Amino acid sequence: MSDVTPGQPPALPVTFRPGRTRAVLVTTGVALFVVVTLIGVLLERLGPGERLSFVFTAALLAGVLFLLARPKVVADEDGVTVVNIVSRRRLEWAEILQVNLRPGDPWVFLDLSDGTSMPALGIQPGIARQRAIADARALRALAEARSAAGPGTPRD
Structure with a gap:
């Protein structure tokens, strides 16, 4: 992941994956x-x-x-691609309502606009807990900034 300043989302595109686990x-x-x-x-x-x-x-x-070792989450200008063990799903920014990583969760969960929750195994606190927390916060900041700006809208 690229450098993230607190309160600011990272520059796009960005890939989140559990590096040590991988x-x-x-x-x-x-x-x-x-x-x-x-x-x-x-x-x-x-x-x-x-x-x-x-x-x-x-x-x-x-x-x-x-x-x-395959899971990753790739965020770009248009949305997020979630690659889990045997599945891949492309989401628009507006589809992501919330990014959750609660204590005890094995990985991040994305609350979606269709009322479902989707696991994003690319951010998991297994070996590198602090890294996973920082990645979850960065993805949350991106989702909040992007869904407020609308899909495909560049940010300064």
Whole structure:
């Protein structure tokens, strides 16, 4: 995320994502793939099909970890794109009524104009709590400024 001054929304476009969590998941996924594949290749008593199953299992497990590292929230002039584990949704600024990160929440929730609430896993206090709080405040400031100004209206 770019530098944010208190009370001022960040410059657009901006991407919020759990950087430390992502680094841990990607590193673990790569290490898991390498270790399980090496075990499958180095075990002498395994046949070709069994070795292939080790590689397939390693790829499957690494793929799950890579999916868990996917979430992000991208804010630009026209709205917000929320990328969660297996879904992606584009929202106009006017659709976002409130940005919530309450104590104990696993991630930010967006209250939407259609009466629903949407999780935004790209801002989560897991490993970096203070960063998540700052990101939630920045997204809240953007939503408040943008919805007041109207969609696509540039701010000074």
